[in-house]
Amino acid sequence: MKNILVTGGTGFIGANLCHRLINEGHRVICLDNNYTGSIANVEDLLPHPNFSFVEHDVIEPWDCEEPLDYIYNLACPASPPFYQGNRSIFTTKTCVLGALNMLELAKRKGARILQSSTSEVYGDPIEHPQPESYRGNVNPIGIRACYDEGKRCAESLFFDYNRHEGVDIRVIRIFNTYGPYMNPEDGRVVSNFICQALRGEDITIYGEGQQTRSFQYIDDLIEGMVRMMENEDGFIGPVNIGNPGEFTIRQLAEKVLEKIPTGGKLVFRPLPSDDPTQRKPDISVAKEKLGWAPTIALNEGLDKTIAYFRKAIGK
Ligand code: UDP
Numbered sequence: 001m002k003n004i005l006v007t008g009g010t011g012f013i014g015a016n017l018c019h020r021l022i023n024e025g026h027r028v029i030c031l032d033n034n035y036t037g038s039i040a041n042v043e044d045l046l047p048h049p050n051f052s053f054v055e056h057d058v059i060e061p062w063d064c065e066e067p068l069d070y071i072y073n074l075a076c077p078a079s080p081p082f083y084q085g086n087r088s089i090f091t092t093k094t095c096v097l098g099a100l101n102m103l104e105l106a107k108r109k110g111a112r113i114l115q116s117s118t119s120e121v122y123g124d125p126i127e128h129p130q131p132e133s134y135r136g137n138v139n140p141i142g143i144r145a146c147y148d149e150g151k152r153c154a155e156s157l158f159f160d161y162n163r164h165e166g167v168d169i170r171v172i173r174i175f176n177t178y179g180p181y182m183n184p185e186d187g188r189v190v191s192n193f194i195c196q197a198l199r200g201e202d203i204t205i206y207g208e209g210q211q212t213r214s215f216q217y218i219d220d221l222i223e224g225m226v227r228m229m230e231n232e233d234g235f236i237g238p239v240n241i242g243n244p245g246e247f248t249i250r251q252l253a254e255k256v257l258e259k260i261p262t263g264g265k266l267v268f269r270p271l272p273s274d275d276p277t278q279r280k281p282d283i284s285v286a287k288e289k290l291g292w293a294p295t296i297a298l299n300e301g302l303d304k305t306i307a308y309f310r311k312a313i314g315k
Contacts, residue, residue, distance in 0.1 A: 009037070061105075076095055121136055205269065
């Protein structure tokens with residue numbers, strides 16, 4: 001049994017991770033400000049003797065009376081409508097100060113700390129698919145920069161704490177992920193399309209829908225994340241965790257409509273600025289170092305996610 005802190009524990013990925021860790025018999029402290037997460041996502045865990053929830057914002061330092069073995073640092077809004085606009089400065093602070101505060105905590109506690117970084121560090125990639133060695137194509141002054149540059153700076157902090165402070169780090173770069181515990185109002189493409197179709201609304205495609213993404217089901221991500229944290233080979237990353245199956249946004253919309261025929265028609269909306277035109281992980285490193293590869297194809301993952309949203313939005 002390990003003592004584990006999960007920051008961002010009530011969010012989509014955090015809630016899935018907390019459930020997995022509790023099921024494996026660990027002690028879990030779930031920390032969140034509930035800005036994009038929701039306590040409802042961990043409500044069933046609250047009575048569990050190994051689980052506790054702390055309401056806190058990682059922008060502020062935090063100390064823990066208990067010993068800690070592992071820290072999963074997930075805290076940050078991750079959906080463009082939630083991390084941009086008048087929240088963008090808060091997003092940068094969450095990425096950078098959050099990383100700093102949690103790295104200091106890891107140092108004090110002698111804990112291993114995993115950073116959930118992102119495929120956004122590659123920006124609008126020119127190299128395709130993206131290996132970890134690709135240094136990216138990020139617009140540092142664009143509307144996505146608060147998140148992209150914030151996450152890049154967090155990676156830099158992680159590697160410096162490893163080099164200069166001896167902190168045991170792990171860094172994963174997460175590609176687009178979907179599944180149960182996503183917030184229906186979160187604004188991301190998979191949740192939008194499914195909820196729109198279930199409500200009989202039109203499906204909103206930004207631009208012409210020719211941009212691509214590679215969608216990974218949440219259980220695959222959690223497996224990769226846990227393997228990375230638990231690897232004892234001293235492999236610190238960064239490592240891409242994503243599903244290389246690549247689809248255009250239009251193909252995704254058509255797939256969702258095949259599965260939910262009650263959905264409306266495709267409607268086209270302006271493409272947000274700096275929206276990456278293509279994205280697909282090269283996962284050779286994860287295969288070699290972690291023996292990890294995704295196992296759930298988009299069709300199967302969409303079915304599970306649709307079943308979740310049917311309940312979540314009462315359709
Ligand atoms: N997108 C879309 N319709 C929506 C929401 C998103 O066409 O209702 C597009 C968006 O412009 C982007 C892709 O889908 O090209 C993925 O968007 P998401 O916000 O899910 O993730 P990210 O852009 O961070 O990969």
